[in-house]
Amino acid sequence: RNACADAAGGQRPAHGAPATLAEITAGLLAPSAAVSPKFFYDSLGSRLFEAICELPEYYPTRTEAAIFARHGSDIARAVGTGCTLIDLGAGNCAKAAALFPLLQPAQYVPVDISRDFLADAVRGLQQRFPEIGMLALGLDFSQGCELPDSVRHARRLFFYPGSSIGNFGPDEAQRFLRGLRDSAGEQGGLLIGVDLVKDTALLDAAYDDALGVTAAFNLNLLNHLNHLVGADFDVRHWLHRAFFNEQASRIEMHLEARHALSVRWQGGERHFGAGERIHTEYSYKYTRAGFVALLERAGFEAARIWTDPDGWFAVIHARA
Ligand code: AVI
Numbered sequence: 001r002n003a004c005a006d007a008a009g010g011q012r013p014a015h016g017a018p019a020t021l022a023e024i025t026a027g028l029l030a031p032s033a034a035v036s037p038k039f040f041y042d043s044l045g046s047r048l049f050e051a052i053c054e055l056p057e058y059y060p061t062r063t064e065a066a067i068f069a070r071h072g073s074d075i076a077r078a079v080g081t082g083c084t085l086i087d088l089g090a091g092n093c094a095k096a097a098a099l100f101p102l103l104q105p106a107q108y109v110p111v112d113i114s115r116d117f118l119a120d121a122v123r124g125l126q127q128r129f130p131e132i133g134m135l136a137l138g139l140d141f142s143q144g145c146e147l148p149d150s151v152r153h154a155r156r157l158f159f160y161p162g163s164s165i166g167n168f169g170p171d172e173a174q175r176f177l178r179g180l181r182d183s184a185g186e187q188g189g190l191l192i193g194v195d196l197v198k199d200t201a202l203l204d205a206a207y208d209d210a211l212g213v214t215a216a217f218n219l220n221l222l223n224h225l226n227h228l229v230g231a232d233f234d235v236r237h238w239l240h241r242a243f244f245n246e247q248a249s250r251i252e253m254h255l256e257a258r259h260a261l262s263v264r265w266q267g268g269e270r271h272f273g274a275g276e277r278i279h280t281e282y283s284y285k286y287t288r289a290g291f292v293a294l295l296e297r298a299g300f301e302a303a304r305i306w307t308d309p310d311g312w313f314a315v316i317h318a319r320a
Pocket of ligand 1: 052060162163164165166167206207214281282283
């Protein structure tokens with residue numbers, strides 16, 4: 001069963017699909033255990049991420065919003081009106097909705113792995129903007145996905161804000177962007193938010209905030225795994241670890257066992273030594289030139305870039 005079939009309206013099972021079980025099992029049994037960051041986003045995880053976006057330390061959301069507020073008209077001129085706006089990882093749809101008056105999309109297609117969360121958001125939005133056709137897709141687009149025929153082909157604009165592209169490794173990011181370019185077609189494009197390299201202390205604080213909201217977000221992944229694969233993780237036995245790896249230009253997030261312990265799940269078991277880690281997320285930080293080069297390798301044409309005065313974040317438009 002692929003993710004697109006899910007979008008056609010299948011019911012989410014109480015436990016994960018076989019492919020999900022296989023993916024999580026492989027990650028937990030790998031010599032260096034790892035779980036994909038897509039599993040952060042159950043309904044509590046989506047809400048915790050919304051809370052992260054309000055934290056004083058987490059600058060990306062408000063910095064990106066300030067760029068859109070300051071340069072919105074210029075961005076709209078570059079992008080044009082009447083597009084098919086495909087919002088990847090739409091969440092509560094607020095970022096795209098703020099652009100509706102400027103971009104006047106003909107169709108709005110929010111896509112998010114957290115289907116229930118998305119459905120609530122789109123119901124309210126459709127009432128506010130009855131003139132825009134809306135089609136909500138609950139699917140995992142991280143591995144690429146053909147969009148259903150009901151998504152207009154004309155002038156597809158992929159909207160990928162929030163620097164979620166940073167959660168892919170560089171090769172994966174290039175493959176992912178290449179897929180978007182191919183799907184966007186003639187006159188299509190990409191409007192993307194990209195977090196830029198900056199002082200390490202600022203980056204560390206953004207991913208290890210004083211209130212511990214990011215710690216809760218990271219630890220909640222273990223609760224989600226308990227639900228998805230019947231695991232018996234106890235979040236009290238794990239620590240949140242987050243730091244900037246300068247050499248690799250990425251934030252790394254891990255969960256670290258406080259003491260030796262064993263975890264069991266459907267068909268699997270693993271022992272973790274004290275201090276052993278499960279890797280949960282990378283968040284790559286780019287230079288402007290580095291990201292433009294990545295776009296070009298993915299087949300996009302020359303890009304326009306808008307940044308904040310400190311140069312912390314970039315909004316980039318590239319033509320397919
Ligand atoms: C969704 N993504 C862009 C966030 C980021 O900054 O990498 C996820 C996140 N992880 C911890 N805090 C926020």
